Amino acid sequence: MAGVEARLAELGITLPEVAAPVATYVPAVRTGSYVYTSGQLPFVDGALPETGKVGVGEGLVDPQTAADYARTCALNALAAVKSLTGSLDDVVRIVKVVGFVASDPSFTGQPGVINGASTVLGEVFGDAGVHARSAVGVAVLPLDSPVEVELVVELRS
Known part of the structure; x- marks a missing residue:
């Protein structure tokens, strides 16, 4: 497979700038051959495209739209990884x-929403994008974001 950076270009994906932290933390930390990202919100140009709870019905964020936001979260997380490594070509695999x-x-479709993140990671990394995963429903997220995603990534030593 071509390098990950080439694959991103093939897919027409441009990683965003790393989102500025909204509290006292850093976007990602490298320890040994692993990078752990902080939870990434679906910021686009520094703002959330939508806020609120995910579900079916008036006044709720549609689950498919939320899956698109999870995809954005994953790309924001990859940007945080790249900010530490200089290149995503050093990624061995997405671990978690x-x-x-x-x-x-009443909403129980959290796995389908987080598929938005998992799918784009598979598109970008192929077999190295297959990962362990948790998809958790919560009452509220920072800034009233509908979704948040974090990654654990293994790097070449």
């Missing part, structure tokens, strides 16, 4: 994805 979905109490 943790996704949080601000959910209406």
